[in-house]
Each structure stands twice: as structure tokens, then as C-alpha cells.
Amino acid sequence: MHIFQEKSNRRGHIEVICGSMFSGKTEELIRRLKRAKFAHQRVEIYKPTIDTRYSEEEVVSHDKNAIASTPVDSSAGILLSEAAEVVGIDEAQFFDEGLVAVCNELANRGKRVIVAGLDMDYKGVPFGPMPGLMAIAEEVSKVHAICVKCGNLAYVSHRIVDGDRRVMLGEHGEYEPLCRDCYNKEKQGQ
Numbered sequence: 001m002h003i004f005q006e007k008s009n010r011r012g013h014i015e016v017i018c019g020s021m022f023s024g025k026t027e028e029l030i031r032r033l034k035r036a037k038f039a040h041q042r043v044e045i046y047k048p049t050i051d052t053r054y055s056e057e058e059v060v061s062h063d064k065n066a067i068a069s070t071p072v073d074s075s076a077g078i079l080l081s082e083a084a085e086v087v088g089i090d091e092a093q094f095f096d097e098g099l100v101a102v103c104n105e106l107a108n109r110g111k112r113v114i115v116a117g118l119d120m121d122y123k124g125v126p127f128g129p130m131p132g133l134m135a136i137a138e139e140v141s142k143v144h145a146i147c148v149k150c151g152n153l154a155y156v157s158h159r160i161v162d163g164d165r166r167v168m169l170g171e172h173g174e175y176e177p178l179c180r181d182c183y184n185k186e187k188q189g190q
């Protein structure tokens with residue numbers, strides 16, 4: 001994974017970390033938040049209540065790296081983070097569209113806002129508030145998984161089990177990262 005340049009002396013801004021499943025975006029979010037904590041900055045972390053794959057109160061990445069977080073029902077709940085200097089948000093694609101305005105407001109109040117989420121759903125469609133967040137962010141880091149078919153950089157999280165619910169959560173076995181070519185071949189084969 002790339003080591004991203006961080007401008008931690010810059011006040012009030014938005015960073016977006018996006019990519020497919022298994023791209024390491026939650027790991028990158030956790031890395032940035034832990035560094036802020038080591039620097040004695042006040043950090044608060046939020047995730048949507050829907051993301052209860054492994055733990056109710058922790059942001060957990062696929063490699064079990066965990067950091068304590070607060071589950072909230074809607075983006076408005078994040079605005080309550082008055083004391084935080086750094087606000088982390090995981091699985092942002094599952095939040096309502098109001099998250100864009102919420103992140104803007106937090107940045108305007110001088111907070112560093114770090115948002116991680118899926119850029120696209122399993123059909124390759126931009127996911128929830130992510131495109132709006134990417135547009136207003138000062139910094140966007142697109143991270144990539146490796147295509148399981150050919151080893152190129154992956155582009156999308158292809159669903160390999162039945163089901164049409166967009167909010168199905170990504171545990172191992174449900175999705176596989178594919179590059180554009182391999183994804184298109186899979187679609188043609190169906």
C-alpha cells in the first residue's frame with residue numbers, strides 16, 4: 001500500500017479514502033487515526049449502525065485491526081462531535097446523502113475529517129454519498145485490491161453469491177475484487 005502524504009498541520013479539511021472491498025481502505029483509515037491519537041489529538045470515530053459484521057462498537061478491518069467507534073443511525077449524529085479535532089468515518093457509503101453536508105460543516109468548524117468507504121457497489125454504480133464526498137474533499141486516495149483472476153489492480157467488488165440487496169456486507173466469500181476486463185467477462189458469462 002502507498003504511504004500517503006498527510007498535511008496534518010492544515011486545519012479543517014476532508015480526506016476521502018475509497019476503493020473496492022479488500023483494498024485496505026479501512027486499514028488506511030485506522031493508520032491515520034492511530035497516528036493522530038499518538039499525537040494526542042482528540043479523535044472520534046463513527047460508523048453506520050448497519051455495519052455490524054464483527055463488532056458493535058469497533059471499526060474492524062478485514063485483517064482484524066480494530067479501533068473503538070460510535071455507531072450512529074444517521075449522518076446528523078456525527079455533528080455532535082464537538083470536542084473532536086479529528087473525525088473518522090468508516091463504511092461511509094452506507095450513510096444517507098446528508099453526510100456530504102455534515103462533513104463540510106465539520107471541516108468548516110476546523111476539524112480534520114477522514115472518510116473511508118466503497119466508491120462503487122457490486123454493479124459498478126457510485127455508492128451513496130461517496131461521489132459527493134469525493135467532489136468536496138481536499139484529498140482523495142483511491143486504494144486498490146488485486147484482481148483475483150489476473151493479478152492486475154482491481155476495480156470493483158464483484159458479488160459471487162445470490163442476492164440483490166445493495167447493503168449486503170462484505171465478508172469473505174461473498175465478494176471478489178476484479179479488474180475491469182475480468183468483471184466484464186464475468187458479466188458476459190452470466
Ligand code: ZN
Pocket residue numbers: 147148149150151152178179180181182183
Ligand atoms: Zn483481472
